[in-house]
Amino acid sequence: MQTYNYHREEGWSSSRDDVIENRIIIKNKKSHIMTLQELINDNNTRYVDVRTPAEYSTGYFKNAVNIPLDEIANRVSEINGLGEQPIVFYCRSGNRSGMAVSYLAQQGYKNIYNGGGIDDLLQYLN
Numbered sequence: 001m002q003t004y005n006y007h008r009e010e011g012w013s014s015s016r017d018d019v020i021e022n023r024i025i026i027k028n029k030k031s032h033i034m035t036l037q038e039l040i041n042d043n044n045t046r047y048v049d050v051r052t053p054a055e056y057s058t059g060y061f062k063n064a065v066n067i068p069l070d071e072i073a074n075r076v077s078e079i080n081g082l083g084e085q086p087i088v089f090y091c092r093s094g095n096r097s098g099m100a101v102s103y104l105a106q107q108g109y110k111n112i113y114n115g116g117g118i119d120d121l122l123q124y125l126n
Helices: 016-020 036-041 071-080 095-106 118-122
Strands: 003-006 025-028 033-035 046-051 087-091 111-119
Touching: 016 111, 033 036, 071 095, 087 095, 087 118, 095 111, 111 118
Parallel strands: 046 087, 087 111
Antiparallel strands: 003 025, 025 033
């Protein structure tokens, strides 16, 4: 099992521009630095779309599971069912996914990441 932690580079900020500019760095226990691009390219990564079902029906990233933000607390068993792989949360702009990741981190979840908005993630597809 790999455990990832955010590594903040000098000048790092939490704006969604960091996702777009690929400056979010993730560091595993072996000190290998992974970019969001590498995390997305990892076939073990799982995705949770926290947009509404109506938004989800317009299209989603890879094989994302739709768990709207207002249902996260009641559907943690589904998140547990995704296993120990990295889980990237996303929404339209990165705001709701950030709230979901923050909430789950407070509940003790690890290996969870805010991928920003769906358009941000789509930029990283090969």
